[in-house]
Amino acid sequence: MNALASVGSYRTLYGPDDAPTPHITVRGLSKTFQGVVIYDNFNLDIPRGRFTSVFGPNGCGKSTLINLIAGLIPVDKGEVLFGGKTLAQTRIGYVFQNYREALFPWMTAFANVEYAxxxxxxxxxxxxxxxxxxxxRLGVKIDLTRYPYEMSGGQQQLVSxxxxxxxxxxxxxxxxxxxALDYEMTLFMRDQLQRVFEETGTTMVLVSHDLEEAVYLADYVLLLSRRPAKIADFPLVPMARPRHPSTLSDPDFVELKGRCLETFQREVRKS
Amino acid sequence: MNRIVRFASSDRLLPLVGVFGLIAIWYIGYWSRIVDPVLLPPPHAALKALWNGFTGGRLLYDFWQTVIRTFAATAVAGIIAIPLGIVLGSSERIYRSVEFVVDFFRSTPASALFPLFLVIFGVGNATKIYVASFGAALVILFNVAYGVMNARKTRILAARVMGASRWRVMKDVILMESLPQTFVGLRNGVSLALVIVVVAEMFIGSVDGLGFRVFEAQQLFDMPDMYAAIFAAGALGYGLNILFLMIEKSFVHWSGK
Structure with a gap:
C-alpha cells in the first residue's frame, strides 16, 4: 500500500486549486517474465491532461509499464482503467521507439496516417x-506523398x-x-511534441532513458525503482510552458533534475 | 592503350569483358585444336545456328514450349503454395509440425520423382508441368511461410494498438510483410521449374522443348544446334530472373529498405 501513498504525493505538490484528476488508474498490477517479477501488486494514478514522463534504472520495466497499460502485452493480474473505462472502450495512440519497423513501408506517409x-x-x-x-494544425512541412523509407528518421517519427x-x-x-534520432533532431522533435501537447491537451505518457528529456517535457516525472518496480518518486515539474532550451539552465529545473538524479542513483545502488 | 583504359573504366560495359573473354578462349580452343572440332564448333557456327533456329527454324518453337511449361508449372505451384504458405506461416506450431516434411522434399532432387510422376500422370505434357510445379511449390511454400512468420512484430503491434482486428492484421500487415519473401520464393521457384522442365523434356518422352532440342542435337552430333539450344536455355533462365526481379521491384518497392 505504500505505492498508493506515494501516488498521493503529487496532489500535495500541485496545490489544491489545480489538482488534476487521475485519468489512468492502475491497481494491483502484476507481471512476471520468465520467472522474473517485474511488477508485483503495483498501483499508479496518471493525471488527466498532463504530460507524465517515466524514468528509471535500466531493465526496471519502464517500457513494460506502458505496454501493459496500452495492452500490447497481457497483464498477469490487476486492473487498468481509463477514467473508469476499459482499454477496449478507450481510444489510445502509441508511438514506438523503432519508427522504421512501426510504419508501413508499402504505404505513403499520408496513407499511413490515414490508415489509423x-x-x-x-x-x-x-x-x-x-x-x-x-x-x-501541426504545421507539418513534409511531403506526405513520399514513402517512409524516403524520409529522414525525424520525419518518419513525426509521421508516426x-x-x-x-x-x-x-x-x-x-x-x-x-x-534513435541524432541530437539536433531530438531537440527539434521535443519541441514539436511539446507544441502538440499544448495544442491538444491530450494525456501523454512518455518513456525516456534521458533524464533531461524526461524532466523537460513533463508535468510529472514518474521515477521507478529497480524491479519489482515501485514508485520511487513522482514529483511535479512546475516550470511554465512553453519551455525553451533556456529552461534547461533554469535553477529550479536544475535543482529538480538533481533531485530526480539523486533518487535514481539511490535506486540504482540498491540491490 | 588509353582507349582500353577508358573502355574498362566505363562500368556499364564491364560485363562485356567476360563475354569477349569467353568467346576469345573458345576461338583459341577451336583454332588450336585442343578440343576435337566435332565437339567444339567455332562460336560463329553456334551463333549462326542460334540465329537460324530463331528465324524460321524449330528452335523458336521449342523455346516457346519450354517457356509455356515453365510458366504453367510456376503458376500451378504459386496457386497451391502461396495460400498454403500463409496458413502454415500464420501458426508457428502448424509450421513446425510439417517443417521436416517440407524440408525433406525440398531437398529431394525432383528428377528422382520422375518415375513416380510418370506412373501417376502418364507420359503426356502434364507430367512435365506437375513434376516441375512440385519442386517449385516447395520452394515457394517455404519462402511464403517464412515471410509470414518473420513479419515485424512491431508492425503487427502497431496495427493492433490502432484497433485492427485479427483479420485486418493478417490482410493489411502480415500479408504485405510476407510479399518480399514471397517474391524471392517465386523467383527461386521459376528458376527451379525451368531446370526441371528442361530435364523432363530430355527424358520424359518428349517431342519438343529446349531440353528435347539439346538432347536430339547431341544424338545427331549436330553440335552447333546443340550449343544454340544451350544458349537459348541460358538466355531463358537469365531473362526469367530479370523479369521476376523487375516485377518484384515494382510490386514490393519497399523491399530491403
Missing amino acids: LTLRKVPAKQAKERVNALVE IMRALVVEPEVLFLDEPFS
Whole structure:
C-alpha cells in the first residue's frame, strides 16, 4: 500500500486549486517474465491532461509499464482503467521507439496516417480531410506523398506521431520516441511534441532513458525503482510552458533534475 | 592503350569483358585444336545456328514450349503454395509440425520423382508441368511461410494498438510483410521449374522443348544446334530472373529498405 501513498504525493505538490484528476488508474498490477517479477501488486494514478514522463534504472520495466497499460502485452493480474473505462472502450495512440519497423513501408506517409482512421471506420473522404486538418494544425512541412523509407528518421517519427494523433486519442503513449534520432533532431522533435501537447491537451505518457528529456517535457516525472518496480518518486515539474532550451539552465529545473538524479542513483545502488 | 583504359573504366560495359573473354578462349580452343572440332564448333557456327533456329527454324518453337511449361508449372505451384504458405506461416506450431516434411522434399532432387510422376500422370505434357510445379511449390511454400512468420512484430503491434482486428492484421500487415519473401520464393521457384522442365523434356518422352532440342542435337552430333539450344536455355533462365526481379521491384518497392 505504500505505492498508493506515494501516488498521493503529487496532489500535495500541485496545490489544491489545480489538482488534476487521475485519468489512468492502475491497481494491483502484476507481471512476471520468465520467472522474473517485474511488477508485483503495483498501483499508479496518471493525471488527466498532463504530460507524465517515466524514468528509471535500466531493465526496471519502464517500457513494460506502458505496454501493459496500452495492452500490447497481457497483464498477469490487476486492473487498468481509463477514467473508469476499459482499454477496449478507450481510444489510445502509441508511438514506438523503432519508427522504421512501426510504419508501413508499402504505404505513403499520408496513407499511413490515414490508415489509423480507416481502422476506426471513418469514411475515406472524411479521413483525408482529417489528415489534412491535422497536417495544417501541426504545421507539418513534409511531403506526405513520399514513402517512409524516403524520409529522414525525424520525419518518419513525426509521421508516426501524426498516425497516433489523428484519431484524437484520449491517451498518447510514447516509448523512447527520439532515442534513435541524432541530437539536433531530438531537440527539434521535443519541441514539436511539446507544441502538440499544448495544442491538444491530450494525456501523454512518455518513456525516456534521458533524464533531461524526461524532466523537460513533463508535468510529472514518474521515477521507478529497480524491479519489482515501485514508485520511487513522482514529483511535479512546475516550470511554465512553453519551455525553451533556456529552461534547461533554469535553477529550479536544475535543482529538480538533481533531485530526480539523486533518487535514481539511490535506486540504482540498491540491490 | 588509353582507349582500353577508358573502355574498362566505363562500368556499364564491364560485363562485356567476360563475354569477349569467353568467346576469345573458345576461338583459341577451336583454332588450336585442343578440343576435337566435332565437339567444339567455332562460336560463329553456334551463333549462326542460334540465329537460324530463331528465324524460321524449330528452335523458336521449342523455346516457346519450354517457356509455356515453365510458366504453367510456376503458376500451378504459386496457386497451391502461396495460400498454403500463409496458413502454415500464420501458426508457428502448424509450421513446425510439417517443417521436416517440407524440408525433406525440398531437398529431394525432383528428377528422382520422375518415375513416380510418370506412373501417376502418364507420359503426356502434364507430367512435365506437375513434376516441375512440385519442386517449385516447395520452394515457394517455404519462402511464403517464412515471410509470414518473420513479419515485424512491431508492425503487427502497431496495427493492433490502432484497433485492427485479427483479420485486418493478417490482410493489411502480415500479408504485405510476407510479399518480399514471397517474391524471392517465386523467383527461386521459376528458376527451379525451368531446370526441371528442361530435364523432363530430355527424358520424359518428349517431342519438343529446349531440353528435347539439346538432347536430339547431341544424338545427331549436330553440335552447333546443340550449343544454340544451350544458349537459348541460358538466355531463358537469365531473362526469367530479370523479369521476376523487375516485377518484384515494382510490386514490393519497399523491399530491403
